[in-house]
Amino acid sequence: MKYELETIPVWEAIRKDRECFLCELMKEAEEHAISYFLGSSVMHPETRIAVNRRGFCFHHWNLLAAAGKSQSLALISHTYLGETLGVLEKKIGKVAASKAGRKVSASLKELVETMQERESGCLACEKMASRLDRYAFTTVRLWEEDPDFRQALAESKGVCLHHLEPLLAMAESALDAEALQAFGTELTTLVLQNLKRLEDDLWWMTQKYKAEHIDSPWNGCEDAHKRLVRKLIGEGRILCRS
Ligand SMILES: [Zn+2]
Ligand SMILES: [Zn+2]
Structure with a gap:
C-alpha cells in the first residue's frame, strides 16, 4: 500500500x-484531530453523521470537553445524543416489553451488545x-x-x-x-x-x-x-x- x-x-x-520523534508527531496529530472536530468541520453534515455513528473514545471525549470550544461541542454532542437516544429507546423499549425468561434475556443481550458497540471506535x-x-x-x-x-x-x-x-x-x-x-x-x-x-x-x-x-x-x-x-x-x- x-x-x-x-x-x-x-x-x-x-x-x-x-x-x-513519532511521539512528537502523534502529539501534534492528536491536537489537530481535536481542533478538527471542534472547528468548522462541525458544520459539515458528513462530519456530524460520522460523529453520530462512531463517536470518540473516553480519552478523546475528555480532550474535546477540555478544549474550551463550548458551542462546537454542544452542537456535535447534541446530535450524537439524538442518535444514541434513538438507538437506546428502541432497545430499552424491547426490554421493557419483554416477558420474564428467554425473551427478556434476549432483549437484554441485544442492549448489552449495543452498549459494547458504542464503546468501540473513535474518530480522533x-x-x-x-x-x-x-x-x-x-x-x-x-x-x-x-x-x-x-x-x-x-x-x-x-x-x-x-x-x-x-x-x-x-x-x-x-x-x-x-x-x-x-x-x-x-x-x-x-x-x-x-x-x-x-x-x-x-x-x-x-x-x-x-x-x-x-x-x-x-x-x-x-x-x-x-x-x-x-x-x-x-x-x-x-x-x-x-
Ligand atoms: Zn513514541
Ligand atoms: Zn480516541
Whole structure:
C-alpha cells in the first residue's frame, strides 16, 4: 500500500531530538484531530453523521470537553445524543416489553451488545492512526532514499518502545528483504543504545540520592525517571484501535 509522504514534518520531528520523534508527531496529530472536530468541520453534515455513528473514545471525549470550544461541542454532542437516544429507546423499549425468561434475556443481550458497540471506535484515534501510517511510511522511504536522513535518524534518540513495532511493521511491508534486514538492524540497535543511555542516566539519578553524592552535579539526570517512562510506553499513543 502506498501512503502520502510527510517529509517535512518527519524531518522536523527528528531535528527536535526528543526521546521519540513519532511521539512528537502523534502529539501534534492528536491536537489537530481535536481542533478538527471542534472547528468548522462541525458544520459539515458528513462530519456530524460520522460523529453520530462512531463517536470518540473516553480519552478523546475528555480532550474535546477540555478544549474550551463550548458551542462546537454542544452542537456535535447534541446530535450524537439524538442518535444514541434513538438507538437506546428502541432497545430499552424491547426490554421493557419483554416477558420474564428467554425473551427478556434476549432483549437484554441485544442492549448489552449495543452498549459494547458504542464503546468501540473513535474518530480522533482513526485520524491519528492514518497519520501514524503515513509518518512510518515516510520514515522508511526517507531512510531508504536520503542518506542525510539515514544519518540523522542514526544520530537521533530514535523511538520509544511503543513506536518500534509500527515502524518495523511498516518496514516489513515497504522494503525488500535486504533493506529490511539493514533497517531492522539499525533501528533496533539505535533503540537499544538509547535504552542503555537512559539506564546510565537513571543509575546516576539513584546515586544522587545517596549522602556521598549530595554535592555532586546532576549531570542532567534530574528527569531521567520521566524520560525512561516516556521511552518505555510512549507519549503520543492511539488508545482505541478499530
Ligand atoms: Zn513514541
Ligand atoms: Zn480516541
